[in-house]
Amino acid sequence: MTKVIAGASMSLDGFIAGPDETGFEHLFRWLGAGDVEVPTANPGHTLRMSAVDAEYLRDQWDNTGAIVVGRRLFDLTGGWGGAHPIGRPVVVVTHEAPTGWEDTPFTFVTDGVTSAxxxxxxxxxxxxxxxxxxxxxxxCLEAGLLDTIGVDLVPVVFGKGVPLFGELANAPVLLGAPEVVVGSGVTHLRYDVLR
Amino acid sequence: MTKVIAGASMSLDGFIAGPDETGFEHLFRWLGAGDVEVPTANPGHTLRMSAVDAEYLRDQWDNTGAIVVGRRLFDLTGGWGGAHPIGRPVVVVTHEAPTGWEDTPFTFVTDGVTSAxxxxxxxxxxxxxxxxxxxxxxxCLEAGLLDTIGVDLVPVVFGKGVPLFGELANAPVLLGAPEVVVGSGVTHLRYDVLR
Structure with missing residues (x-):
């Protein structure tokens, strides 16, 4: 059965970006910190990481059939130049669908995250x-739509920035025992959300 | 050589307490979630956890020779009834030393954290x-006094609360590769602070 998993590279203190959109060179360093090549859907962009991290990431990508993102991330990345790195269809949650994206891997949903x-x-x-x-x-977490949280925990402390979740209407949210994979410059943790 | 280590049980999103001093039943659940007894310095208070967690905690306690706390934690715990659970001397950073604590394991330092x-x-x-x-x-982290950060990462998301560090004057702080011990209801992570 399909499951819904939210994933992010995160600082030890819980941030997926430092203050003013900084810190990505630390959060994403593990994606370029090794010798094993992981091709992306963009021919000009190949990741290089440790063997353990490559195996973990490939497994995650192989298991993922579609992606949901918000309009902000879609705009920030310019629609990833036309294809998401993992080469899967992407559903974008937005107030208004942009034009010019017909016949692409991108679908725009204007009636909320549950629909997306x-x-x-x-x-x-x-x-x-x-x-x-x-x-x-x-x-997704507040709407009870999330089955799993996958955190790639990076050895950096930001002090402030953009939190993974931020304030939650339904806190505290209890999680199960994590699957733990010790990578190079990152610790992968995958938790099921308990209901 | 002695080293200075800051340790705490922390939620996945980086909080050492939930909002309004809540959530401790989640953060400290692992200390009572098993069959292996770990006696504390208080004869009436024995912890019971998994064998892996007990070994990790005993090792940490055996290696620790003294504790530094702030006045707030000292007051909150009532001076732990006269002895810190791990049975070591405690240095309390305060503006004014209280009376009545002579000839106890507690020392009060009024000239700051470096002195403590x-x-x-x-x-x-x-x-x-x-x-x-x-x-x-x-x-300690801002003053460059911290060698190691030991986080007992607990599978709960609080959304807001008391952060482990909060805003830092010297962010971002880079850490080394962690020592990882997978416990029961907790993942122990110990990082050296890079300088």
Whole structure:
């Protein structure tokens, strides 16, 4: 059965970006800190990481059938130049669909995150739905739509910045025992959300 | 050589207490979630946890020679009824020393955290100095006094609360690769602070 997983690289103190959109060179360092090549859907962009991290990431990408993101992340990345790095369809939650994105891997949903998750599940088939971005992750968690939280915990302390979830209407949220994979410059933790 | 280590049980999103001093039943659940008894310095208070967690905690306690805390934690716990659970001398950073605590394991330092760490190092001998409480941990980290951060990462999301460090004058702080011990209801992570 498909499941919905929110994932992010996160500082030890819980931030997915430092103050004023800084700190990504620390958060994403592990994606370029080794010798094992992991190609992305963009031919000009290959990641290079440790063997353990590459195996973990490939497994996660193979298992993911569709992605849900918010409009902000879509705009920030310019629609990833036309294809998300993992090469799967992307559902974008937005107030208004942009033009010029017909016949692309991008679908725009204007009636909220629950609808977006449903659309993504249909696209994902038996695979997982990945949720990217703190606001989307929070909305999914609050709506009871999230099955799993995957955190790539990075050895840096930011002190402040953009939190993974931020304030939650339904806190505290209890999680199960994590799957732990010790990488190079990162510790991968995957928790099921308890209900 | 002695080292200075700040330690805390922390939620996945970086809080050492939930909003309004709540959530301790989640943060400290692992200390009572198993069958292996770990006696404390208080004869009436024995912890019971998994074998892996007990081994980790005993090792940490054996290695610790003195503790530094702030006045707030000292007052909150009522001076732990006269003895800190790990049975080591405690240096309390305060503006004014209370009376009635002569000839106890508690020393009061009124000239700041650097002085408190020096005093604790003298008490600890070859063992570690443990720093408890978010404000003390932050002050030590900002003053360059902290060698290691030990986080007991608990599978709960609070959304808001008391952060481990909070805003830092010297952020971002880079850490080394962690020592990882997978416990029961907790993941122990110990990082060296890079300088």
């Amino acid at each position: 998750i449903e659309r993504a599940k249909a696209l994902a088939g038996d695979r997982w739905v990945g949720v990217n971005g703190g606001t989307m992750a929070r909305q | 760490i020096e005093r604790a190092k003298a008490l600890a001998g070859d063992r570690w100095v443990g720093v408890n409480g978010g404000t003390m941990a932050r002050q």
